Amino acid sequence: MGSLAEFCPFCNTADFRTHVDASCRYSEEFTNIYYDCMDKKRRNLMRLYLDKATLVWNGNAVSGQAALGDFFESLPSSEFSIQTLDCQPVHEQATQGQTTLLVVTAGQVKFDGQKQRYFNQNFLLTAQASPTSDQPVWKIASDCFRFQDWSS
């Protein structure tokens, strides 16, 4: 827990500002891609997750890409509408230096065969080196989803 203030983007204002601006853009792009995939290309959704990612969906825990793939297949088709979005860069102290983004969304979703419901969701995205490209890619490390009326 020593301080690396001079390198820490959280303490250096100019870097922090850049960090925050970039986070906002990334989170917007991410939500567009994620929910588009969820609604229209469900089979591809699991590729957005790290292999050791965890999903907690209304209290149901799923982890690992294979299980995630099965889980998303098992859900009926969806129509998401995102109404609120917020994000924060995650302090490096929590991530051991791995660039991480906290993305928080809220809105409504209609699953086929169900009535429309409000939901809250949050993600931790983490930047990973990509085997196929020079640029790092964002991957979902954790995903937490709940209906606002989950208990009814």
Place this chain on the structure above:
Amino acid sequence: PFCGGKLILNGYSWLPNHDDRVGGQKVRNRKGRGPFRAPMYSDQGPRPRHRGSQRGGGGPGPRARFDDEDGDVNLSFILPHVFSPASNPYGRPNRRGDDRFDRGRRGGGGGGHRGRGNNKGGDGGGGGRKNWFKMSVPYGKKYDKDWLITALQNICSMPFTPVHVKGNRAEFFIDDSTTANALFKVSRKITDKEGYKQCMAKRFDGSQQALDLNNIRIDPDLVSQNIDVTLNRKNSMRAVIKIIEENIPELVCLNLSNNKLFRLDDLSELVNKVPNLKTLNLSHNELKTERELDRIKGLKLVELWLERNPLCDYFKDQASYISEVRERFPRLLKLDGQDLPPPIVFDVEVTPAALPPCKPSYFCSEEIKTPIVGFLQQYYSVYDSGDRQPLLDAYHDGATFSLSMPFTMQNPSRCSLGDYHKDSRNLKKLKDPTTRFRLLKHTRLNVVAFLSELPKTQHDTASLIVDVNTFTVSKSRDSVRAFCRVFVTVPAGGTSLCIVNDELFVRNATTEEIRRAFVAPAPTPSSSPVPTLSAPQQEMLSAFSLKSGMNLEWSQKCLQDNEWDFNRAGQVFTDLKVNNSLFYSVNIPRFKSSS
């Protein structure tokens, strides 16, 4: 003390001189060539269509009813005429608007319906002239006056002060064209549904799950109560569908024949709200083209009646008719009472999968449960205490905080989440990078300073839901909110946690949530006394801080947690450095805040 039906607003204003017609009105020809659509003008426009008969010549006629009995014209508003300023509601008006039904094209044509152009005469004109607009509600007298005005004020986008509310038609005056327009927009938007419901209940056959709304308009029950159900009007149809959705969503058969339906746009809601509908009777209506069926093609109809609609005449033979209909309803087995050869379908339709059951807390592992629960209880007891400064201990130096709320079209000052509104950081709506940056509170001092400004709250930790989530139920007399909060934490010595990121999403609680709030009693908060350090302890503290590189606060925590055993604390510290940090979301649905 009122009957069912729709509130219809008519507005009339009085013209200053003889030529009181201000332009033609684009109305639908009686033969029906398309629904009526007229643009809104603030101070000019066609007069209301006269009910039934046409009147020739000038001279006052009885005020036209706003609605149209034979369903040809689907007016949803009436445009005001300008009142003569000399004739205001406090005196007798000197002229009534002419109720001549104008079929000509707007602004021209024969018959003397010439547009007067911009009739803004009094508006902003010289010397204190005022335009008065007279609003009236057919059968308005049967409504309780206060209820009526309140209902209008609740739904009208602008505040208004009605002047001189009186009469059979609950007439009142408005002195401003913009307000008058705002009021017009709410015409037909208020519907009292009790009368509808009773009538529909009588026409519902539970054994068949069938609802018969054939020629509903002349239903004696409705007529006797002056309830106007005109299904070719959007608001009537919507009200009916809502009643079906709320009371008999399992409906299988629906008869809408003889209702002068000329389009099916308003029926499209049936697809989602009445998914079991299998038999639909649309016969004896005014549907012009089979394309109207596209609006409802999501229905899995097995039987359909369409005969005696104009569209039926446009097919060259029965086969093409059947084919077009089947294109929308592939499963159809009976059309206009005739059996059709069963279609060959593809077995792609699967009953939609069920959702996994929703469960409460998922803690990941038992051992996390206690420290998290303890941490949250401690956090909220400070948060609720009236002094949030001690939260400084819970936050990392570089912590960030932001809050968001559901987007609302409501005026923020009238919104019950008003206290939170100005700091809401919703990136979907907020695009300016500087504002986005400003709304992210950074460094623990700023975070806690901001939190201290938020309304006082009372949380009651009853049960926790961890996804890692926590569910608390709060107890308070004030307005109930619901929220979802995300903490990213790192270990902070022993089993304590230190917050590095904090994001709060706040919304209003639903009535169900409010009802369920505060079921369990609150735990009594425990107070932890602040220990004073002895001299040797202080020395150990500085040494430990130097060696570990942690600040004094954390060093002290670490030492305290390890009972001031320097070496042990050092070992724990080293171990903690390699531990993963803990991430969990806090999903606390209810808290009360005083505001």
